[in-house]
Amino acid sequence: MHYRKGQKLVKIVELMQRRGGIRAYEIMGRFDLDGRSFRRYMSDLRDLGLPILDEGAGAERVVALDPSYRRSGVQLTLSEVLSLHFGRKLFTFLNGTQFAADMDDAIERLEPAISRAHADLARHLDRKFMAVPEHAKDYTEMVDLIDELITALIYDNPLDAEYTKANGSTKNYMLEPLTLATYRQGLYLFAKDRHDGRIKSFAVERFQDLTRIRGERFDAPDDFNPETILQNAFGIISGDPVEVSAVFEPRAAPYIRERSWHPSQELVGLPDGSVRLRVRLAISQELIQWLLGFGGDVRVEGPESLVEALRAHHLRALEKLR
Numbered sequence: 001m002h003y004r005k006g007q008k009l010v011k012i013v014e015l016m017q018r019r020g021g022i023r024a025y026e027i028m029g030r031f032d033l034d035g036r037s038f039r040r041y042m043s044d045l046r047d048l049g050l051p052i053l054d055e056g057a058g059a060e061r062v063v064a065l066d067p068s069y070r071r072s073g074v075q076l077t078l079s080e081v082l083s084l085h086f087g088r089k090l091f092t093f094l095n096g097t098q099f100a101a102d103m104d105d106a107i108e109r110l111e112p113a114i115s116r117a118h119a120d121l122a123r124h125l126d127r128k129f130m131a132v133p134e135h136a137k138d139y140t141e142m143v144d145l146i147d148e149l150i151t152a153l154i155y156d157n158p159l160d161a162e163y164t165k166a167n168g169s170t171k172n173y174m175l176e177p178l179t180l181a182t183y184r185q186g187l188y189l190f191a192k193d194r195h196d197g198r199i200k201s202f203a204v205e206r207f208q209d210l211t212r213i214r215g216e217r218f219d220a221p222d223d224f225n226p227e228t229i230l231q232n233a234f235g236i237i238s239g240d241p242v243e244v245s246a247v248f249e250p251r252a253a254p255y256i257r258e259r260s261w262h263p264s265q266e267l268v269g270l271p272d273g274s275v276r277l278r279v280r281l282a283i284s285q286e287l288i289q290w291l292l293g294f295g296g297d298v299r300v301e302g303p304e305s306l307v308e309a310l311r312a313h314h315l316r317a318l319e320k321l322r
Helices: 005-016 024-030 035-047 078-089 098-113 143-155 254-257 285-290 306-319
Strands: 052-054 062-065 159-164 172-181 185-193 200-201 207-212 241-248 267-271 276-282 298-302
Touching: 005 024, 005 035, 005 062, 005 078, 005 098, 024 035, 035 052, 143 159, 143 172, 143 207, 143 298, 172 200, 241 306, 254 267, 254 276, 285 306, 298 306
Parallel strands: none
Antiparallel strands: 052 062, 159 172, 159 207, 172 185, 185 200, 241 276, 241 298, 267 276
16 A cells, blocks of 8 residues: 555554564565655654654664653644645645655644544635645756755755856856745755855756765854845845835836835835835846836836836837837
8 A cells, every 4th residue: 555654654653652662674664665764754753742762773673652652632723724724835836846745744644633623624725725826947857956955955065066047057066055945936045155155046946966065064154144135135136235216107006005025115105196116125137027017107217227227128129019
């Protein structure tokens, strides 16, 4: 019989409750686990607070539950069930990766904690809650690479990486991975480039090859905070900030007012119903594309470099319409 991870964990707990416990090789053989997977399963069970007795070494080791152990009845509230389900829906772009598999397994392990009173209410959540997908990136062919990246991130191992930039050029980096971030259905790595000592952002799907340096560890900067990297960004790409001012026509003004675009923003309503947005951030392609999306409903007042970039884009578009 094929078991999901959550089912395997339940069965393993049952086997460990046998008098005298069970040997590691029996568990590994019954559930088709290698040594690494077995250790991860034991770690998962310990994280749940199970008092595991472990004697011996290797495949001959014996694992058992402390006989005095009595499982306490943990139950989830209805709002907690809804939050778990909705949170999983937000990460559909990770389907096919270990991220998604582990999340599904975790939720499955928590299903018995749903009270009977709420079990019926939680049966049709796929119909009642959904996340409309954006244009997601595809990571299904990068499972091993992502696993290598995450392992390096957790254990502070450097990465020897081959990376293709947006312009098509390829470069080798020696990186110290610091933070893995999600943005618009994509994964991004913040890492220190050992060549110049700068912290940079990398789109995960552009890594062509990535090897964890297992025998080496680095110390993350004590003052590192990933949020400071993005304090000048309109999205994921940062840089030196400038003062940006743009006036949005009345039909676009409600859309501008109802969202928070950047922590530095200032909104000023104008007599004709338009609104002026002032922000201090880096000029990036993300900002340019956002402003272009408003067409004639926005007038950028400055800086001049941004005005010129937008003018050039509009002129190129106009040429193509002739």
